[in-house]
Amino acid sequence: GMAARILLEIRRGTQTALLVVREAAVPGSPEDVVVAADRVEVRSGGGCDAAVLPAGVRLAPASGRGLRRIPGDGLHLRLRLRCPLLGAAPRHDLIFNLRESLKPQKNYVFYCQSCGDIIVEDRKFLRVLPLPSENWSALVEEWCCHPNPFARSTLHPRRDDCFLGDTFFLLNSGDESNETKGNTRVICKRCRTTLGETLSTDTIKYYVTEVMIQPSEENFRPVPRSQFVQSMVAHCLVELSSSRSTFRFIIKGDNGKIYVLIWLLNSDTVLVESSGSSFSHSGFTLFGDVSMPSSGSVETWNAVKVLYQPCTKSRNKE
Incomplete structure (x- = not known):
């Protein structure tokens, strides 16, 4: 048979797992679920579908508790891991991590994430520096007993600088010609997507959700839009x-409008998912076209678990 439709939500910190066996294609059909250390089998109608767990993921079947069936979702069972989760590395991360990977004295190409058009070609930085928090100036006011010595200071990059913020990065525009809209927004010349905004005559603020950065020696690797945004938001x-010891966040548009409130529940989750369970995948992610395991396979990746409240008028009138 084909791979059983399962989702395994593992917590690294507690070494526990929630096993979800998706409902059968024919609702109400009898099923027998067998949980072994390295596999989960679902037997129904004379057939047997099995999902073999990745190397490094081993369950302790005798620890199972809290068995219940959730209508519309499937069978839920909580278990402990037999051994610490070590070998279950997440799938290759296609997203370029700015703080970890952007280094001085190396050449990079900046692409529009939506269409792949080159925004900045073959740029080498002498300095790659992190910016202070967004409200650093207000904090200085609280700590200084004299007028703010940085009141007239501006943190603008020089020609060969790249300054990294939490959700953006600053570049010196130099001699490059960028198309702007309304003298502030920077838009892609090919697909007209908003990439960032101009802060001064020589400083551009690019949003991390709109721009992909890759070393010059590598070819452009397209990533599905929602997968890219989801990964960048999770990183942030x-x-x-x-860094801030907080778990509550507000997602705003560039117009200042609040769209969603997010509570970060945990960031040590590892998901193991088999083919066939993707029809319920939207219950665990914010976006719909995230790449899924191919038929008959089981894949593993890191995830963050959040609770969110939409704040748009159509979803939440209050």
Whole structure:
């Protein structure tokens, strides 16, 4: 038979797992579920569908508890792991992590994430520096007993600088010609997507969700739009939660409008999912076209778990 339709949500910190066996294609059909250390089998109608767990993921079947069936979702069972999760590495991360990967004295190409058009070609930076938090000036006011010494200071990059913020990065425009709209927004010449905004005559602020950065020696690797945005948002939530000791976030548009409130529940989750369960995948992610395991395969990747509340008028009138 084909691979059983399962989702395994593992917590690294507690070494526990929630096993979800999706409902059968024919609702109400009898099923027998067998949980072994390295596999999950679903037997129904004389057939047997099995999902073999990746190397490094081993369950302790005797620890199963809290068995219940959730209408519309499937069978839920909580288990412990037999051994610490070590070998279950996530699938290759296609998203370029700015803080970890953008280094001085190396050449990079900046692409529009939506269409792949080159925005900045073969740029080498002498300095790649992190920016202070967004409200750093207000904090200075609280700590200084004299007028703010940085009141007239501006953190604008020089010609060969790249300044990294939490959700953006700053570049010196130099001699490059960027198309602007309304003298502030920077838009892609090919697909007309908003990429960022101009802060001054020589400083451009690019949004991390709109631009892909890759070393010059590598070819452009397109990533599905929602997968890219989801990964970048997850990176931002984890980094901000760690550096600011907070788990509550607000997602705003560039017009200042609040779209969604997010509570970060945990960032140590590992998902193991088999083919056939993608019809319920939207219950665990914010976006719909995230790449899914191919037929008959089981894949593993890191994830963050969030609770969110939409704030748009159509979804939440209050």
